[in-house]
Amino acid sequence: MDKIRNFSIIAHIDHGKSTLADRLIQFAGIVEDRNFQDQILDNMDIERERGITIKSQVVSLPYSAKDKKDYTLNLIDTPGHVDFSYEVSRSLASCEGVLLLIDAAQGVQAQTLANLYLAMEHNLEIIPVINKIDLPSADVDRVIEQIESELGLDATDHLKCSAKMGIGIEEILEAVVTRVPPPEGDPDAPLAALIFDAKYDSFRGTVIHCRVFNGTVKSGDTIRFVYNNSSYRVEEVGHFLLQREKRDRLSAGDVGYIIAGVKTVSDVRTGDTITLENRPCAKPLPGFKEVKPVVFASIYPIAADDYSDLSDSLDKFKLNDASFVYEKDSSAALGQGFRCGFLGLLHLDIVQERLEREFDLSIIISVPSVRYRFTLKDGTTLFVDNPAHYPDQMSILKGEEPYIRAAMMLPERYMGAVMKLCMEKRGVNSTLNYPTPGRAELTYEMPLAEVIFDFYDRFKSITQGYGSFDYDIIDYRESSLVLLDILVNGEKVDALSQIVHRERARTRGLQACERLKEEIPKQMFKIAIQGAIGGEIISRTTITAFRKDVIAKCYGGDISRKRKLLEKQKKGKKRMKMIGNVSIPQSAFLSVLKSDAE
Amino acid sequence: MSQPGLYIHIPFCKSKCRYCAFYSVTGCLSRTEEFLAALRQEMALSSDWTAAFDTLYIGGGTPSVLSPAQLTRMIADARRSFSIEGEAEITVEANPADITTDLLKGLLQSGVNRISMGVQSFNDALLRFLGRRHRGMQAEESVRLAQKRGFDNISLDLIYGIPGQNRKVWEDTLRRAVSLHPSHLSCYQLTVEKGTPLHQEAAQGRVLLPDENSQAEFFFFTSEFLQKEGYLHYEVSNFALPGHESRHNRKYWDHTCYLGLGPSAHSFRAHQRHWNISSVDGYSNALTTGHLPVEGKETLNQENLRMESLFLGFRTRAGICLQDYNLRFGGDLLKEKKGAIDHLVRGGFLEIKDGFLKPAIKGMAIADSLALL
Ligand SMILES: Nc1nc2c(ncn2[C@@H]2O[C@H](COP(=O)(O)OP(=O)(O)OP(=O)(O)O)[C@@H](O)[C@H]2O)c(=O)[nH]1
Ligand code: SF4
Ligand SMILES: [Mg+2]
Numbered sequence: 003m004d005k006i007r008n009f010s011i012i013a014h015i016d017h018g019k020s021t022l023a024d025r026l027i028q029f030a031g032i033v034e035d036r037n038f039q040d041q042i043l044d045n046m047d048i049e050r051e052r053g054i055t056i057k058s059q060v061v062s063l064p065y066s067a068k069d070k071k072d073y074t075l076n077l078i079d080t081p082g083h084v085d086f087s088y089e090v091s092r093s094l095a096s097c098e099g100v101l102l103l104i105d106a107a108q109g110v111q112a113q114t115l116a117n118l119y120l121a122m123e124h125n126l127e128i129i130p131v132i133n134k135i136d137l138p139s140a141d142v143d144r145v146i147e148q149i150e151s152e153l154g155l156d157a158t159d160h161l162k163c164s165a166k167m168g169i170g171i172e173e174i175l176e177a178v179v180t181r182v183p184p185p186e187g188d189p190d191a192p193l194a195a196l197i198f199d200a201k202y203d204s205f206r207g208t209v210i211h212c213r214v215f216n217g218t219v220k221s222g223d224t225i226r227f228v229y230n231n232s233s234y235r236v237e238e239v240g241h242f243l244l245q246r247e248k249r250d251r252l253s254a255g256d257v258g259y260i261i262a263g264v265k266t267v268s269d270v271r272t273g274d275t276i277t278l279e280n281r282p283c284a285k286p287l288p289g290f291k292e293v294k295p296v297v298f299a300s301i302y303p304i305a306a307d308d309y310s311d312l313s314d315s316l317d318k319f320k321l322n323d324a325s326f327v328y329e330k331d332s333s334a335a336l337g338q339g340f341r342c343g344f345l346g347l348l349h350l351d352i353v354q355e356r357l358e359r360e361f362d363l364s365i366i367i368s369v370p371s372v373r374y375r376f377t378l379k380d381g382t383t384l385f386v387d388n389p390a391h392y393p394d395q396m397s398i399l400k401g402e403e404p405y406i407r408a409a410m411m412l413p414e415r416y417m418g419a420v421m422k423l424c425m426e427k428r429g430v431n432s433t434l435n436y437p438t439p440g441r442a443e444l445t446y447e448m449p450l451a452e453v454i455f456d457f458y459d460r461f462k463s464i465t466q467g468y469g470s471f472d473y474d475i476i477d478y479r480e481s482s483l484v485l486l487d488i489l490v491n492g493e494k495v496d497a498l499s500q501i502v503h504r505e506r507a508r509t510r511g512l513q514a515c516e517r518l519k520e521e522i523p524k525q526m527f528k529i530a531i532q533g534a535i536g537g538e539i540i541s542r543t544t545i546t547a548f549r550k551d552v553i554a555k556c557y558g559g560d561i562s563r564k565r566k567l568l569e570k571q572k573k574g575k576k577r578m579k580m581i582g583n584v585s586i587p588q589s590a591f592l593s594v595l596k597s598d599a600e
Numbered sequence: 601m602s603q604p605g606l607y608i609h610i611p612f613c614k615s616k617c618r619y620c621a622f623y624s625v626t627g628c629l630s631r632t633e634e635f636l637a638a639l640r641q642e643m644a645l646s647s648d649w650t651a652a653f654d655t656l657y658i659g660g661g662t663p664s665v666l667s668p669a670q671l672t673r674m675i676a677d678a679r680r681s682f683s684i685e686g687e688a689e690i691t692v693e694a695n696p697a698d699i700t701t702d703l704l705k706g707l708l709q710s711g712v713n714r715i716s717m718g719v720q721s722f723n724d725a726l727l728r729f730l731g732r733r734h735r736g737m738q739a740e741e742s743v744r745l746a747q748k749r750g751f752d753n754i755s756l757d758l759i760y761g762i763p764g765q766n767r768k769v770w771e772d773t774l775r776r777a778v779s780l781h782p783s784h785l786s787c788y789q790l791t792v793e794k795g796t797p798l799h800q801e802a803a804q805g806r807v808l809l810p811d812e813n814s815q816a817e818f819f820f821f822t823s824e825f826l827q828k829e830g831y832l833h834y835e836v837s838n839f840a841l842p843g844h845e846s847r848h849n850r851k852y853w854d855h856t857c858y859l860g861l862g863p864s865a866h867s868f869r870a871h872q873r874h875w876n877i878s879s880v881d882g883y884s885n886a887l888t889t890g891h892l893p894v895e896g897k898e899t900l901n902q903e904n905l906r907m908e909s910l911f912l913g914f915r916t917r918a919g920i921c922l923q924d925y926n927l928r929f930g931g932d933l934l935k936e937k938k939g940a941i942d943h944l945v946r947g948g949f950l951e952i953k954d955g956f957l958k959p960a961i962k963g964m965a966i967a968d969s970l971a972l973l
Binding site: 525526548551552553555561562564568583 | 820866873949
């Protein structure tokens with residue numbers, strides 16, 4: 003056990019975690035050069051396409067240290083984006099130390115701090131590593147200064163590297179061996195292993211990712227899940243070496259996987275403890291803090307028949323995304339579905355895409371909402387994250403909405419435009435700093451709902467991609483709220499309703515109508531779209547009907563060609579939701595949150 | 601099932617029209633003999649089509665570029681190779697510029713009883729724009745001549761939605777067409793096909809095509825105009841005096857078998873559609889080595905057939921025979937699609953009458969969408 007080191011790489015987004023992981027993996031030589039690709043741990047298509055890490059990944063690295071001993075280093079690469087911070091916190095539970103990476107040019111950022119606090123909560127050994135020292139704009143001295151002043155760490159212990167150029171890699175590995183304490187625990191004690199992640203495999207059942215704290219588990223053992231006492235026979239255990247690698251056993255201190263033919267997906271819960279049926283541990287491991295979603299939306303299958311399929315898929319998906327929460331929900335317009343909580347808009351976006359890609363589902367996501375707080379005249383308070391549950395306007399004494407502190411880094415030249423945007427988004431109490439000449443650090447307090455409403459796209463386009471944006475939720479503040487409904491051909495479509503600030507209601511109603519007019523294709527009948535507040539119509543628009551869609555000739559060969567075209571259209575139509583007699587494309591629901599494309 | 605139809609594709613034109621995406625070659629009329637020999641070979645290789653044909657349609661390209669003697673010989677060849685009924689509808693497409701007494705005489709002698717005249721427009725400026733080689737007056741004269749020579753079943757092809765053609769110009773063309781008393785009219789909306797000179801010009805913004813709305817205006821205007829003149833609007837682009845609907849075209853729309861001979865021609869039999877090589881050389885080469893010049897084929901499954909029945913059915917005024925449809929595809933169309941159909945009936949797009957699901961004129965105009973119901 004003293005030959006094992008468990009550590010995570012944590013940092014703000016894009017500070018180079020996955021790139022450093024690449025260098026460590028290459029140093030360990032577990033992958034042939036010709037099979038190597040950059041950010042090799044980002045193995046999901048969606049991660050590679052977007053260039054960000056979404057899931058934490060474990061990899062076990064063999065390492066012969068300068069003390070002439072052979073070690074197994076279990077490295078966990080974590081995501082940096084705030085929406086995936088639950089991945090980070092769960093990874094940390096399996097570790098004894100972290101490499102806290104700081105971009106030498108950008109310095110300490112919001113998630114540097116947030117992740118440092120997480121590591122401290124777990125009492126982990128923290129090794130500050132300054133990365134990207136090769137950059138011309140690198141300012142190592144300033145970062146060292148920040149490590150002391152902003153992070154409160156002892157800067158004499160820091161390391162410097164360039165993950166990209168492969169500089170300082172061996173020093174990092176040595177520091178891991180000498181500074182990160184070996185895991186504690188007793189391989190002969192009753193088994194106690196913490197489930198920190200899982201993935202459904204249609205051949206093998208659930209693959210459980212766990213950290214063993216005490217005891218030993220091997221194939222043939224009968225394990226028990228403490229949460230519901232279900233038990234399974236272990237088929238295989240092993241380590242992660244980019245692929246799963248079978249091992250004889252996992253013992254205290256190990257990070258690895260267990261396959262036990264678990265097909266009942268709901269038996270496996272992240273945070274649960276695994277023990278042995280015939281020799282259970284005395285008490286379960288502490289588990290994880292509950293996730294606190296901040297953005298909510300409902301998911302519906304496009305075809306009502308697919309409801310049970312969706313339900314199964316969500317169960318399986320949840321295994322691999324512990325931060326995703328959902329419960330049954332139903333909509334008058336869209337039928338049976340699920341109300342879901344997300345850690346942010348990016349998270350929502352990723353969940354939608356993963357569900358469609360990995361489970362081949364066609365789904366509709368309703369207009370996202372934050373969680374509002376209402377105090378009613380009878381003294382009760384309630385939280386509402388679903389416009390369908392908006393209380394009777396007459397009964398409301400006070401409405402409150404969540405506020406965030408937005409932290410933005412941007413080249414100075416975009417300051418004016420960004421400040422204007424923040425003001426438009428009801429931003430208040432701004433602060434402004436210039437950490438380096440030409441670069442501005444701007445903070446604002448803003449309603450979270452405004453950030454959901456088309457903030458990020460506009461921020462990115464204003465700063466032409468050079469701005470970074472991050473936020474923390476700070477508190478609830480009083481706000482004058484109303485419910486904006488959308489009617490399609492006179493029928494209320496609850497999945498398009500939004501809770502909005504009273505002063506914004508009219509504009510938002512107009513925008514929603516305009517966006518829907520753009521997104522909903524012309525159909526055989528004309529379509530009336532209206533925005534309404536408390537029964538009063540505040541905006542309307544009409545989508546005219548098309549009158550002719552057939553083309554002239556249809557003889558001989560044209561028939562096949564034409565049929566293929568129609569078959570394609572039919573597939574496309576299956577991806578639209580029928581509401582009454584109107585087909586509404588998937589994109590329409592999220593488009594409601596977009597303002598004019600500028 | 602009704603009797604099969606025979607189609608022969610003549611892949612030659614004297615010049616290429618600017619909107620044309622049909623397979624035809626220009627400037628090598630010297631090769632017609634070589635082609636006719638290959639065609640004779642294809643007929644011989646198709647001897648498994650033994651059922652009697654009740655239609656023969658000679659299209660193109662421009663069949664009238666062949667000499668009267670060649671046409672006569674070709675039809676005689678067809679009659680020798682296949683059984684063609686005495687009462688068969690035999691159509692030849694002709695360019696008004698090619699109509700001569702000799703040609704008409706030859707066609708009559710061969711038993712041709714229907715001429716489809718590629719008039720397109722009576723407006724000379726538009727004819728020039730389209731790249732047609734005849735003039736409006738000439739078309740009128742040719743139709744009259746054919747009538748005088750005994751052809752009482754004449755169809756005129758007309759095109760609307762041409763850049764520069766306003767409603768008045770189109771109405772004038774319709775008026776002149778009707779005054780010739782054709783028994784049949786095909787009125788097509790100009791479609792801009794990829795790879796044609798017209799497409800290129802439209803893409804470069806050099807010509808302005810009418811938008812969806814004015815296309816629809818043309819369509820409904822044409823329908824009303826011709827119906828007032830006593831023509832039945834029996835298919836999206838086809839109009840006929842009662843009893844003069846094209847028997848041959850109907851076969852394409854209701855999955856009757858048909859044999860297509862000549863380059864690029866399509867055939868359909870027993871759920872299978874196949875098509876010939878789209879090149880005169882390729883076609884001839886295959887046949888000289890004793891092979892059928894088939895380029896590709898597809899077998900239609902029930903779902904393919906169903907989709908075709910729907911979209912083709914909704915293109916015809918007669919609509920979809922519910923009993924036939926339910927028998928072919930199982931189930932009950934009216935029940936399965938009740939919500940959608942009721943809505944469309946209320947909206948005046950469809951009616952259910954005498955066991956048929958029939959599109960109204962405004963239903964035919966959106967036949968494609970109806971098929972997706
Ligand atoms: N110049 C330079 N660029 C680096 C270095 N390390 C990483 N990068 C670049 O920084 C960008 C982000 O690197 P990643 O390794 O994906 O960053 P990450 O921290 O894993 O990002 P997330 O997982 O999305 O939080 C990539 O373009 C890397 O090539 C470095 O040492 N020097
Ligand atoms: S005559 Fe007909 S086939 Fe020949 S080029 Fe013109 S449109 Fe095409
Ligand atoms: Mg990464």
